[in-house]
Amino acid sequence: MMQAEFTLTGAQVLSDGALDDGVLGISGGLLSDRATGAQVALPGCTVLPGIVDIHGDGFERHMAPRRGAMTDLTVGLAGVEAELAANGITTAMLAQFWSWEGGMRGPDFALRVLEALERYQPIGTDMRIQLRLETHLLDDYDAMEQAVARFGVGQVVFNDHLPHEALARGKRPPRLTGQALKSGRNPEAHLAMLQDLHARRNDVPAAVVALAGRLAARGVMLGSHDDPDADTRATWRARGVPLSEFPETHAAAQAARDGGDGIVLGAPNVMRGGSHAGKVSARDMVAAGLCDALASDYFYPAPLRAAQILGEAIGLPAAWALVSDGPARLLGLSDRGRIAPGLRADLVVLDPAGRVCLTVAGGRVTHASGIGAAALIAARI
Missing domain, CATH: 3.20.20.140 (Metal-dependent hydrolases)
Incomplete structure (x- = not known):
């Protein structure tokens, strides 16, 4: 998949040693704290490095x-x-x-x-x-x-x-x-x-x-x-x-x-x-x-x-x-290894049951299933 600009919303994000609600942008293969591109809604999910x-x-x-x-x-x-x-x-x-x-x-x-x-x-x-x-x-x-x-x-x-x-x-x-x-x-x-x-x-x-x-x-x-x-x-x-x-x-x-x-x-x-x-x-x-x-x-x-x-x-x-x-x-x-602006966009998203539903490596989606796949389709990515 080509690198794309998109934003993960609605999920809890692990950053600075704590889980919190947040908006996480992905642009040019890097992480951003600003919304960019299509909105990928992931309510109830957890975004981790x-x-x-x-x-x-x-x-x-x-x-x-x-x-x-x-x-x-x-x-x-x-x-x-x-x-x-x-x-x-x-x-x-x-x-x-x-x-x-x-x-x-x-x-x-x-x-x-x-x-x-x-x-x-x-x-x-x-x-x-x-x-x-x-x-x-x-x-x-x-x-x-x-x-x-x-x-x-x-x-x-x-x-x-x-x-x-x-x-x-x-x-x-x-x-x-x-x-x-x-x-x-x-x-x-x-x-x-x-x-x-x-x-x-x-x-x-x-x-x-x-x-x-x-x-x-x-x-x-x-x-x-x-x-x-x-x-x-x-x-x-x-x-x-x-x-x-x-x-x-x-x-x-x-x-x-x-x-x-x-x-x-x-x-x-x-x-x-x-x-x-x-x-x-x-x-x-x-x-x-x-x-x-x-x-x-x-x-x-x-x-x-x-x-x-x-x-x-x-x-x-x-x-x-x-x-x-x-x-x-x-x-x-x-x-890599952390979620912070400017780092490589390497992420794993877990659904509410703790299963991997989305993996992003270097800003590219490498795996999508269940909630993650549905969210990408809804966002037209």
């Missing part, structure tokens, strides 16, 4: 619904954008692996995704790539850096999913055969690769420090994944990695808070009432003030629902900040 999803891999199901089925990944990206918009997400960091795991998590597929996103012309949703680098993939550091430079990747997160414990004991890691076949490797060749990567573990710390320094010099936001304890978080901070994604313990999150690091937790964890892997409860962490942002992780409907759940305990304005202003701040996106 668009959701900024700082980490989500739910896009994978659209990119490869069956092995070999998707030759043009831009087709998958259209499906991704539709799902994001239907869930009120206006900015999305697509968390793409650069991993020894191969398949959809391998470097070759990562390059295909980056190339497709470069070609894709979105309706309005701002979709960006977060590369998730497996730290022991030392021989791929140069290629990954080149991809960061070529495609303007703004965020890299360090992961280590090697089954070190089993490898250290000389055992076959669990699920080895299935993982190998999924990556297109012979199981024995896959095991040999894992053993080789594990054997080079002493080379990893210095290589990561050097890489982090080079990436930071490019202005890339750096994060660590699944910090298990305070010492690990301190180590990553010393390496120049200030973002802690999904810390596994209260101690790790507290260390991040004490060190001034950003803390990202999973919105599905909030929905479930606890971690599916038995880790720390995101609800408890939010209550303790140990969360700056909630991410969709693997389920795009989760940020909206998590904010609604938390809103019952801490109020909707504070809860919504965890899916809008909080992640925008961590990503350095000062032009």
Whole structure:
């Protein structure tokens, strides 16, 4: 949809930390406190800042619904954008692996995704790539850096999913055969690769420090994944990695808070009432003030629902900040995450039942249903 001038009326608007009746204009892709263009009446609805999803891999199901089925990944990206918009997400960091795991998590597929996103012309949703680098993939550091430079990747997160414990004991890691076949490797060749990567573990710390320094010099936001304890978080901070994604313990999150690091937790964890892997409860962490942002992780409907759940305990304005202003701040996106004149026109409108009925990204309507669709039709937009 082309950018249009219109004004949302009759709804409550979340601005400056409070819900209040207001008139919200949209012109040139930006927000205004003045009425402009057609009047879109939304009585009983709630207008909120668009959701900024700082980490989500739910896009994978659209990119490869069956092995070999998707030759043009831009087709998958259209499906991704539709799902994001239907869930009120206006900015999305697509968390793409650069991993020894191969398949959809391998470097070759990562390059295909980056190339497709470069070609894709979105309706309005701002979709960006977060590369998730497996730290022991030392021989791929140069290629990954080149991809960061070529495609303007703004965020890299360090992961280590090697089954070190089993490898250290000389055992076959669990699920080895299935993982190998999924990556297109012979199981024995896959095991040999894992053993080789594990054997080079002493080379990893210095290589990561050097890489982090080079990436930071490019202005890339750096994060660590699944910090298990305070010492690990301190180590990553010393390496120049200030973002802690999904810390596994209260101690790790507290260390991040004490060190001034950003803390990202999973919105599905909030929905479930606890971690599916038995880790720390995101609800408890939010209550303790140990969360700056909630991410969709693997389920795009989760940020909206998590904010609604938390809103019952801490109020909707504070809860919504965890899916809008909080992640925008961590990503350095000062032009969004809030409703204020001059900011990017990223909005989600909820109907009286709390369902997304209208999503606006960059001043363009990316989703409309129910009350929202009827209001646009009545306004002849």
